[in-house]
Amino acid sequence: MAKHEGRSTKDRGWLRQLTFGLALLSATTLAAQDADRLVTSALSNTRAYETLSYLTDEIGPRPSGSANAARAVHWTTAQFRAWGIDVRTEKVTVPHWLRGDEHARLVSHNDQKIVLTALGGSVATPPAGITADVVEVNSFDELKQLGTKVKGKIVYYNNPMDLELVKARHSFEAYSRAVIYRGTGASRAAEYGAVAALIRSVGSASLRTPHTGAMRYDPKQPKIPAGAMTIEDAELVHRLLARGDRVRMNLVLTPKTLPDVESANVIAEIRGSEHPEEIVLIGGHLDSWDLGTGAIDDGSGVAMVMETLRIIKESGLRPKRTIRAVLFMNEENGLNGGRAYFAAHKNEKHVAAIETDAGAAAPTGFNTTLKGEALEAIVTKTKTLDRLGAHRFEYAAETGADTSFLIDAGVPGFGLVPDPLHYFDYHHTPADTLDKVDAKELAQDTAAVAALAWSIAE
Amino acid sequence: MAKHEGRSTKDRGWLRQLTFGLALLSATTLAAQDADRLVTSALSNTRAYETLSYLTDEIGPRPSGSANAARAVHWTTAQFRAWGIDVRTEKVTVPHWLRGDEHARLVSHNDQKIVLTALGGSVATPPAGITADVVEVNSFDELKQLGTKVKGKIVYYNNPMDLELVKARHSFEAYSRAVIYRGTGASRAAEYGAVAALIRSVGSASLRTPHTGAMRYDPKQPKIPAGAMTIEDAELVHRLLARGDRVRMNLVLTPKTLPDVESANVIAEIRGSEHPEEIVLIGGHLDSWDLGTGAIDDGSGVAMVMETLRIIKESGLRPKRTIRAVLFMNEENGLNGGRAYFAAHKNEKHVAAIETDAGAAAPTGFNTTLKGEALEAIVTKTKTLDRLGAHRFEYAAETGADTSFLIDAGVPGFGLVPDPLHYFDYHHTPADTLDKVDAKELAQDTAAVAALAWSIAE
Numbered sequence: 001m002a003k004h005e006g007r008s009t010k011d012r013g014w015l016r017q018l019t020f021g022l023a024l025l026s027a028t029t030l031a032a033q034d035a036d037r038l039v040t041s042a043l044s045n046t047r048a049y050e051t052l053s054y055l056t057d058e059i060g061p062r063p064s065g066s067a068n069a070a071r072a073v074h075w076t077t078a079q080f081r082a083w084g085i086d087v088r089t090e091k092v093t094v095p096h097w098l099r100g101d102e103h104a105r106l107v108s109h110n111d112q113k114i115v116l117t118a119l120g121g122s123v124a125t126p127p128a129g130i131t132a133d134v135v136e137v138n139s140f141d142e143l144k145q146l147g148t149k150v151k152g153k154i155v156y157y158n159n160p161m162d163l164e165l166v167k168a169r170h171s172f173e174a175y176s177r178a179v180i181y182r183g184t185g186a187s188r189a190a191e192y193g194a195v196a197a198l199i200r201s202v203g204s205a206s207l208r209t210p211h212t213g214a215m216r217y218d219p220k221q222p223k224i225p226a227g228a229m230t231i232e233d234a235e236l237v238h239r240l241l242a243r244g245d246r247v248r249m250n251l252v253l254t255p256k257t258l259p260d261v262e263s264a265n266v267i268a269e270i271r272g273s274e275h276p277e278e279i280v281l282i283g284g285h286l287d288s289w290d291l292g293t294g295a296i297d298d299g300s301g302v303a304m305v306m307e308t309l310r311i312i313k314e315s316g317l318r319p320k321r322t323i324r325a326v327l328f329m330n331e332e333n334g335l336n337g338g339r340a341y342f343a344a345h346k347n348e349k350h351v352a353a354i355e356t357d358a359g360a361a362a363p364t365g366f367n368t369t370l371k372g373e374a375l376e377a378i379v380t381k382t383k384t385l386d387r388l389g390a391h392r393f394e395y396a397a398e399t400g401a402d403t404s405f406l407i408d409a410g411v412p413g414f415g416l417v418p419d420p421l422h423y424f425d426y427h428h429t430p431a432d433t434l435d436k437v438d439a440k441e442l443a444q445d446t447a448a449v450a451a452l453a454w455s456i457a458e
Numbered sequence: 459m460a461k462h463e464g465r466s467t468k469d470r471g472w473l474r475q476l477t478f479g480l481a482l483l484s485a486t487t488l489a490a491q492d493a494d495r496l497v498t499s500a501l502s503n504t505r506a507y508e509t510l511s512y513l514t515d516e517i518g519p520r521p522s523g524s525a526n527a528a529r530a531v532h533w534t535t536a537q538f539r540a541w542g543i544d545v546r547t548e549k550v551t552v553p554h555w556l557r558g559d560e561h562a563r564l565v566s567h568n569d570q571k572i573v574l575t576a577l578g579g580s581v582a583t584p585p586a587g588i589t590a591d592v593v594e595v596n597s598f599d600e601l602k603q604l605g606t607k608v609k610g611k612i613v614y615y616n617n618p619m620d621l622e623l624v625k626a627r628h629s630f631e632a633y634s635r636a637v638i639y640r641g642t643g644a645s646r647a648a649e650y651g652a653v654a655a656l657i658r659s660v661g662s663a664s665l666r667t668p669h670t671g672a673m674r675y676d677p678k679q680p681k682i683p684a685g686a687m688t689i690e691d692a693e694l695v696h697r698l699l700a701r702g703d704r705v706r707m708n709l710v711l712t713p714k715t716l717p718d719v720e721s722a723n724v725i726a727e728i729r730g731s732e733h734p735e736e737i738v739l740i741g742g743h744l745d746s747w748d749l750g751t752g753a754i755d756d757g758s759g760v761a762m763v764m765e766t767l768r769i770i771k772e773s774g775l776r777p778k779r780t781i782r783a784v785l786f787m788n789e790e791n792g793l794n795g796g797r798a799y800f801a802a803h804k805n806e807k808h809v810a811a812i813e814t815d816a817g818a819a820a821p822t823g824f825n826t827t828l829k830g831e832a833l834e835a836i837v838t839k840t841k842t843l844d845r846l847g848a849h850r851f852e853y854a855a856e857t858g859a860d861t862s863f864l865i866d867a868g869v870p871g872f873g874l875v876p877d878p879l880h881y882f883d884y885h886h887t888p889a890d891t892l893d894k895v896d897a898k899e900l901a902q903d904t905a906a907v908a909a910l911a912w913s914i915a916e
Contacts, residue, residue, distance in 0.1 A: 057697055060570035068568055110526055112518035112751075115888060207667040207889035208750070232891045239515055239892070292666070293570070430573060431665035433690045434697070 031458035034317050035451045036384045041311040042447035048307035049439035051079070052300055052360075056293035056434045063290040064330040065096025065261035072286045073264045076306065076327055080268040083310050089264035092340045094330040096261045097121055099290055100254030102227065107131060108248035109240065114233045116198065117210035117291065118253040119182060119226040120333045121217070125196065129252035130154070130225070132195050136241050140181075140188055151193030154249055156229075157181035158200050158238055161424065166204045171420035172358070175427075178202045179213065186226035187218035196225045196251055200234035205425035208232050212289055212428045214333040225253045265337045269324040270312055272457065278321040280457045281353045281411075282308055282449055283402055285331035292432030296423065300360035300437055300445070302327050304416070308450040319457035321351055328402040331357065335401060342405035352456045353407060354414040355400025356449055359427075360437045361419035363448040365392030367399045369413040381455040390448040392417070414452060418445055489916035492775050493909040494842045499769040500905035506765035507897035509537070510758055510818075514751035514892045521748040522788040523554025523719035530744045531722045534764065534785055538726040541768050547722035550798045552788040554719045555579055557748055558712030560685065565589060566706040567698065572691045574656065575668035575749065576711040577640060577684040578791045579675070583654065587710035588612070588683070590653050594699050598639075598646055609651030612707055614687075615639035616658050616696055619882065624662045629878035630816070633885075636660045637671065644684035645676035654683045654709055658692035663883035666690050670747055670886045672791040683711045723795045727782035728770055730915065736779040738915045739811045739869075740766055740907055741860055743789035750890030754881065758818035758895055758903070760785050762874070766908040777915035779809055786860040789815065793859055800863035810914045811865060812872040813858025814907055817885075818895045819877035821906040823850030825857045827871040839913040848906040850875070872910060876903055 042048070055062070055072060062069045073089060080087035097120055104114040135153045137143045143155065159181055165174035179202045186197040201211035208230045217223045229237065240247050266286065272278060284301025288294020305325045312323065328337035354366075365385070370378060375393060385391040398404060399415035407413040418441070426432045500506070513520070513530060520527045531547060538545035555578055562572040594614045595601045601613065617639055623632035637660045644655040659669035666688045675681045687695065698705050724744065730736060742759025746752020763783045770781065786795035812824075823843070828836060833851060843849040856862060857873035865871040876899070884890045 053697070057694060058567060058703075060568050071568070109516060110518050110529070205665060207663060207665040207883070207887060208891070209665040209667070232889060232893055235893050236515055236891070239511070245516075425665070429665060431690060433666070433694070435690055435693050 031381070031455060032384060034458070035382070035454045037315060038311055038450040038454055039384050039387060039447040041315060042307065042450050043443050046439045046443065047310065048303040048442045048446045049437070051306050052295060052303040052437060052442065053434060055299040055302060056295045060293050061290045062286060062288045062294055064094040064263065064287045064333055065258065069263055069287050069329065073266055073329070076266050076286065076302065079306065080309070083313055085268050085270065085309050085313050087266065087268035089266055090340065090344060092263050092265055092329045092337045093260050094263045094336050095334050096258040097333060098256045098258055100124060100256060102253050104249055104251045106247060107250050108246055114229060114249065115208050115210060116227045116229040116233060117212045118255045119215040119228060120212055120289065121215050122226040122253060122255055123223045124254045124256065125225045125252055127254060129250045130195050131248065131250045134237055134241070134247040134249050136238060143188060143192065146192070148192050150189060153194055154196045154198060154251060155189035155194040156198045156237060157185050158234060160200060161202055161204055163204060166421070166424065169420055171204065171424050175202060175424055182213050182228070183215055184218065186215055186224050187221040190221040190224045194224060199228050201228045201230055203231065203424050203427065203429065206231040209429050209431060210291070212291055225251065227251070227253055263329045265329050265341055266327040267324065268309055269322050270309060270319060272321040273318040274320040276322050277349055279348055279350045280321055280323050280453050281326055281350055281403065281406070282323065282453050283326040283328055283353070283400070284356050285328040285337065285402055287330050287332055289332055289428050291428065291430040292426070293434065294432055295434045295437050296359040296426055296432050297428065298331065298357045300442055301356040303442065304356050304446040304449045307446045308453060311450060312454070319454060321457040323453050323457050331402050338402035338405055346409060350406055350411040352412045352414060353400070353403035354449060354453055355403045356416040356445065357400055358416060358420065359418045359423040360442045360445055361422065362441045363388055363390035363445045364417050364419055365390050365394065366452060367396035367415040367417055368393050369396065369399055369407055371395050374412070382452055384451050385448060388444050388448050390444070416445060416449055489839070489913060490842060492916070493840070493912045495773060496769055496908040496912055497842050497845060497905040499773060500765065500908050501901050504897045504901065505768065506761040506900045506904045507895070509764055510753060510761040510895060510900065511892060513757040513760060514753045519748045519751050520744060520746045522552040522721065522745045522791055523716065527721055527745050527787065531724055531787070534724050534744065534760065537764065538767070541771055543726050543728065543767050543771050545724065545726035547724055548798065548802060550721050550723055550787045550795045551718050552721045552794050553792050554716040555791060556714045556716055558582060558714060560711050562707055562709045564705060565708050566704055572687055572707065573666050573668060574685045574687045574691060575670045576713045577673040577686060578670055578747065579673050580684040580711060580713055581681045582712045582714065583683045583710055585712060587708045588653050589706065589708045592695055592699070592705040592707050594696060601646060601650065604650070606650050608647060611652055612654045612656060612709060613647035613652040614656045614695060615643050616692060618658060619660055619662055621662060624879070624882065627878055629662065629882050633660060633882055640671050640686070641673055642676065644673055644682050645679040648679040648682045652682060657686050659686045659688055661689065661882050661885065661887065664689040667887050667889060668749070670749055683709065685709070685711055721787045723787050723799055724785040725782065726767055727780050728767060728777060730779040731776045732778040734780050735807055737806055737808045738779055738781050738911050739784055739808055739861065739864070740781065740911050741784040741786055741811070741858070742814050743786040743795065743860055745788050745790055747790055747886050749886070749888040750884070751892065752890055753892045753895050754817040754890050755885055756789065756815045758900055759814040761900065762814050762904040762907045765904045766911060769908060770912070777912060779915040781911050781915050789860050796860035796863055804867060808864055808869040810870045810872060811858070811861035812907060812911055813861045814874040814903065815858055816874060816878065817876045817881040818900045818903055819880065820899045821846055821848035821903045822875050822877055823848050823852065824910060825854035825873040825875055826851050827854065827857055827865055829853050832870070840910055842909050843906060846902050846906050848902070874903060874907055
């Protein structure tokens, strides 16, 4: 403010500030009231759970390229349309990897069965399998030290998930640390002449339960089959080797990679009343792994996102900015949906990208790429999350896989954080089924997503 | 005491009683000291766990009639012999049921996979399976009401285990109530023309985990295939039916019943010094189901029983009565070992039959068929169990399956009671593996069995 200004000017300045402040307060209050109304609406019904039920029970597993994935695209599109919400599909070309037989036995130990599953993307063994000695390593360093000693052998990466971290609810950190051998372990072992690679399932619980997940080949190395043993079987092999036994395994994995399939992202939106060109994106992914029915990964995310749009539509409220739901295809083994969305929409103005792909336990808050004042503004605007016990915002460099392309381009990212304690008990396993989701908690998650999206859109 | 006895006589009587009392006290004290020494010995090593490791990791699953069951007979016999303990085998003819393919899918629901397992003893479907509608019943009454409406259909018995009872540690009661449809459900459904019968797995935990177990056919009814769906799949079918969907399943189960096999009980003993003809029997069973490696059911029992004899032998102590270890064959699907033992030994004087077939969690005490003073005497004699937190004796009509023939003939029965909280999480599943057993707890169980056996043998 200039030094020579007289009193009346100052007064007018003060008055202007007061008026602006009151208007802002009033707008904020109104937005908060509306967000709160959406929270109440989400909590008052079990529609998200019904949506999830259809995806998991009626459709079933939805791996990329499958008929079920196509059914999911079709059904979710039809649902949005039935709710009177603008919806379209956008083409995504996806890989089509198909699981085959998968079994193994220790020919050195009375043909004792080894329970395992192929990693997504793995090539096949011959139909009668590979029979080879198993060599255990605990790290890439150890692999390197062994070098060509692994030639002709099955390399087994024994890297347990840190369950203390999981108990402390740093489940995703524990996962990140444990999963490193899944993606590149096969090619690294192939470099030294290994004939197959196995990991210890990356999970926090097991009743002889295999945990699958994506792997990728280094084009410079021979492609060798890759699988994940259950924790029990991984520990059995470890004990036998530790005892000095020679462990020889017959390994049968017969997946196929079929030609790519034309699939789609599903995009639905409620246009903004004031700034329709500004987009608040909320997203989850339609595809799942094939072992379970993808209830927590990520049918729940899809259900939250769909239900958020439905309750906004039902409320008659109109956000100032556009709230856009994106149901991504192919998160699990390619991220082609996230990539295709970014390619098509990178020039649009995305105000925020909210992703929900971490299960459906009770919400605790959000991860976000925002820091400092920007983050504080969000915290202030989303007081209604207190009702849900979901008002914790924590900084994270990554807030979602499908939205990572947007985040990398500078869009503020948010990721819903449901209680992560049991997420990796079920993640990528046959046990990822509807019964793992509580309808009430899913409604709370939906409420959290709706409240955040609404608050940002206002 | 006669009325006319003089004082001196009375005095002598009093003196005699005192002397006898002191002698008894001294004998009891000595027996207690020795029992305590055995407890210390059991707790000071991990030999029971090493025995169990060999049975489960090196040999593997030991279903009746299998090569592994024969290996278990051979190895345990050799172990007793190596320890310098008298051992022999006694012939038992056992069934030889061999699991085949087992899978199912809902043809009415996009071929969604149903995870299940054949019940032990089931006949097979044709190789391409049976395809039929599924009808759910919750009781035999409901089945009866439906009557011939189940003709041509797959009858599904949906009888959940009461998890509240399990939490209250009445796991075996919860099991008894839930398991009733497993044994006779197929024949009861066949009576009304059903083409197959499925139960909901009888277990207290599931990560899409099938729980198998024995079934038997009523010779008057047609034999139809019988299986157990995992809890997840059972709930899925329930939800679909509850929603009004028609549920049509293709069910493939191809087990075979091969000719009976000659197998054996393994019987080892340390002869009594004063009353060798009086026998304290301690028993577990060598056979297991085929899905897991039978660590808790009942490799642990075998390990406890073997280790009990080993530590007595090692201690140089000699019991007054004979302590006899019986490793029964075919507990799971026939009880032929228990029956054969009884036929051969019913005329011997069994002072007690102690069975351990309830897992290897920390010991809490014993079930027993004794009551009143007889029970009190045992409680007094086994104070050393206090050290183990295993001094609770509770009356039960049944204390074990293999020893039930002896018990029915009037022999006092005892059954070790390890903490039952998690037993039915693993029982009869692929997850019954060594990692479920804690070496320390197994040593405590061994100590409890040794202390009780010794106390009775003295």
